[in-house]
Amino acid sequence: MSYQEQYDYFRLAAEEALRSAVPDDVPEPLASAMRYSLMAGGKRLRPVLLLAAYNMAQPDITPALPFAAALEMVHTYSLIHDDLPAMDNDDLRRGKPTCHKVYGEGMAVLAGDGLLSLAFETMASSGHPRAFAALRELALRCGTRGMVAGQCADLTAEETGGSPELLRYIHLHKTADLLTAPVVMGMTLAGADEAQIDAGREYGRNLGVAFQIIDDILDVVGNEAVLGKHTGKDAAENKCTWVSVYGLEKARQDAALYTGLAVKSLDSWQNAGNFLKTLAQRTLMRVQ
């Protein structure tokens, strides 16, 4: 299979798992609000990372699917809450009206709460023998010293202005933690050893920093129609970004630097690491 065929294989498996992820007995309009945001498309990067990492040591990805779905639920909840008027106040996401625009603010808060709860419920009910370790990794990465910490720093940086230290904190936690978790979770579930998981963690962190730098660049130079969201928002809101702190030229260089570090992290996995290495390089190509 080509890289793209492989990516689509993982992505479609995750989409399939997500389609039935919200149980039938969840009341309306909560169920619809959750499904609306969960099925709004996107690259499914986090589930793909988890399934690919799992697939490096296990041929059948089926047992990893509940965790892939859980990751996308956590990612989606963070987007729903992040888009709220009290946070980033976005009315467009992936080319569609945001959750609170369609279902109202109160229901959007609940849809986010519901997705975060359902993520843990899904992992805890998976029956996978290594479910607990994977769940713990996600709890740590999505919480108050992980993604939520990064969002707090992002929110306060709008008032206090940016610094290189704050920028790194935001990138590591707001973005990199939720790209590290899938790799570590996938390898953990697959029974990889500590050294292998360490390599995956290193890959995830570097990919995450590169990914957020690229996102910062695209907000400046990107095309709204292609991205499906408004661009130029970071500057308008005085966000602390890699471009605002270091300028566009160094941002491009650093995106390449961290992508290179990510690729190198997986050398010990030899050929099994090829898909994830290519994934990092393809991500970089968006700004080259």
Place this chain on the structure above:
Amino acid sequence: MSYQEQYDYFRLAAEEALRSAVPDDVPEPLASAMRYSLMAGGKRLRPVLLLAAYNMAQPDITPALPFAAALEMVHTYSLIHDDLPAMDNDDLRRGKPTCHKVYGEGMAVLAGDGLLSLAFETMASSGHPRAFAALRELALRCGTRGMVAGQCADLTAEETGGSPELLRYIHLHKTADLLTAPVVMGMTLAGADEAQIDAGREYGRNLGVAFQIIDDILDVVGNEAVLGKHTGKDAAENKCTWVSVYGLEKARQDAALYTGLAVKSLDSWQNAGNFLKTLAQRTLMRVQ
């Protein structure tokens, strides 16, 4: 020990666990917002229920403390989000300004998200051999077919009006699920058998329904200074409550009925059930 001494013993143990529950490396103002709401007082009913249920089979409550703290985090997160302008729009909680009044709406959303995440992190990191089963119980009870489902029904009932079926759904999920979880979790952690846990589940559900009926009654007849929150809000907002559907007289009768069912549920536990039986009866005394 008297009943009150026993209650205070459990409550103070939970308060102590909560005092150090938010890790030192959580960034500001997120950490302060979380601690502000977590340490705003209250009866600590859910942690007390968990510790008491655990204590029915185990003399030393120490191993159950992380779960008691996790329960109060989930309860507190639900209050913070429930108080938001987009939800119940409350500016007063336990006699103090609500979280979003002090820290702003965006930070209040994050403080709630952070507390829910930290609850799962705390349980997953507890090292208790039965942590996974307890965590799963809480995930089910607080999520999209539990507490969040109840809040969704509560929110939509303001528009559609109440019915006995909807009322029961709201009471069971918005309130009873998070009073059932502590009892089931405590007994599960303590190694109780299935029949014992079934009795605890029955107790929790009946106590929960009684508790919410009593809360509905107090909103009509209660004293703001004693309750620390505005009363009469339910009627003003067209809430679906036991009083609005059945009237005050039947609400009082049903509170006594469900309290009686809760007490009876624990008969198989013999003397070990005395504390929880008294707890249910004391709760009822607030409206008699």
